Amino acid sequence: MTDLQISLIGIGIAIVIGVIAYNKWQEYRARKHVERAFSDPVDDVLMKTDQADGKPERREPVLGNASVSEEPPGFAGSEPRLVLTDNDGNETADDVIPIKVPDVPVDELIELTIPFNPEESFRAEKILPHLQSLRYTGNKPVRFLGWQEGDEGEKNWQTIVPGNSYRQIEACIQIANRNGALNEIEFSELLLRLRQIADAIGAEPDVPEMAEVMEKARRLYQFVSDHDAKLGISICSNGAPWQKVTLNTALEKQGFESRPDGQFVMRDKENGGVLFTLSTNELPASETATRLTLLMDVPCVAPEKEGFSQMIQCGKALCIRLDGALVDDGNQLLTDRFLEEIAGQVNDFYREMQEYSIPAGSARALRLFN
Template sequence: MTDFQMSLIAAGGVFVVGVISYNKWQEYKARKSVERAFSSDHDDVLMRADGTLTSRQEPVLDLGVAPAGEGVVLEPSLGTAGIADEAAPAAPAAPVHLPGAAPDTPPAELAESLVDPLIDCLIPLALELPARGDKLLPVLQKLRRIGNKPVHFIGLHVNGDWEPIVHGGVYTKLQAGVQMATRTTSLNELEYSELVTRLRPLADEIGAEPELPDMIEAVGEARNLHKFVAGHDAQLGVNLRSNGAPWAMATLIGALENQGFDVRPDGRFAMPDGEGGVLFTLSTNVTLGSDTTSKLTLLLDVPCVAPARDGFGKMVACAKALVQRLDATIVDDYDQPLLDAALDEISGQVQEFYQEMEAADIPAGSTRALRLFS
């Protein structure tokens, strides 16, 4: 049997697995719909879809909304006239960390970065009843990754805004986003089948109905995205070679720290950008226990640094400063001297690279780029 025939058989097997998983998912949804219809065990049975209570008289739902511009909704409290509200205060919302996002990013903007239609496979989840973030978060934490692809969830708050799901929020709809590509792989048929399988019990536990996209279309989009990522996974290196004896590590570390580098646990050095990010890194090209080295490598992760930060220009400037400090020569990977003309040519190529990423709506250094190239 030829390799081509074996490839066809393998591809057919993957497709069959996906179809079977999808059919089983449909059967599962139908069965659970019937079970829920005849079950009396529902959470928040007095709450309508708009977040208000039904006509039962005792409690009144008081949605405390933060002042305009703060983008945070307080925990709803149930109270009655003349009766003190004994409910415990809501737990503080856990901060959502996303590469490239500022700490004070508005919730709506953060939600767009977490579940991004350009780089994520989107899965709407219709909730049977409004649900509190306190109940949703422990369940959603069970699905954080599919393979090496991160999974994020956002919710439509009762105030009408999409936001990251937090303690104290009440949500009428959810949306999941599975990142379609990373530096190494794209979302494939087996991972999609795993997603469907793992989403079944999760959706049932929170009373949600997922709207799954077509597997073939989702996988096709993922492959196209990965082609872009692979074609723009550029890292530029500039080497420094000692003109004399190898540098003693103890002396070298002090010189690099004076130049502004931060020491990493893995033995690499990072040049901070002044806002919590990294402009470029430096490797000593030897193990942590080595006493000396005769070559340093400065490395720029091009798609992860915004053009405005001029990562390549600052890396070259740093290399030239180290030339004077360490008595070194700037060389390429073949140990040939890198002259200013060659460095200027590379700088022009970097600018063209940035223009390509901008045209693809994945600007270098953006949250979108940092997610794809992390």
């Protein structure tokens, strides 16, 4: 090896060492800059500082006295259970969820409960201002229930009202709706707000494991997205466009209720629930319309209401009254045979929702498909 080669090797080694040293120095400067910028530490809801030696101690969160897959009180082992699959269609033991609605006002299937361990009994007047400050995390509703002072035997969870004392309270968070599942950001923000409330009222929340909550929320949302069905039919004019004044009169005689947004609603005569809606497909300022669309939110209408049958009868009556034709989105005429096939599919849809213990039109379904 010549002197030139040895010199080049030495120069190369020196350059490499210089680059490494420069990078280390830059990392040290950046770390010091960050430490100075964030020198005021923020408490982590999952971390606690050991006062004895100052070392952080990881606190593994738990879900009350039960895991996600355990049955809540009142569930018999022989009760039917809801099984939701993963993206590959596989079923596992963790995917089993009790399907019977508990007698207490907590829906274990669609809600996450986070109990608070109090230092003493809660007075409603003291805690309500803090609890009422948290109503949603993202677009998922949050509510609080209390176990009233003096109740004996099994816990009787009820809405917190002034004048009462409560041995325990718990936050109930809906983990999914048709807008999506509870996600990591929403869950983290929820824990931060619950920690603030807990500090204000003197309590300690039992926080569940995030991974388990996210998985349960994802599986529930998968069901919701698979059954988020809206069924529509249209009425097209056979001649000249309809005048809005004439059209509104005809719709009122048919039993529709007008709304400020320009849509019309057909309500159930028994409980006032919405069976289906009607849209003119025109801007509010428009004076005419040539097409009407009837739309039914299938999971929100109970089978016994016969919403689809009523929507078809209403559509046919409007066709006679307005000289129109019943068509689909592609302007193909809807024959009675085709409508019967659709009705059969709607009945199959209802049976499937019933099997999953989320009956169409039930309080649970209305909360999920809001």
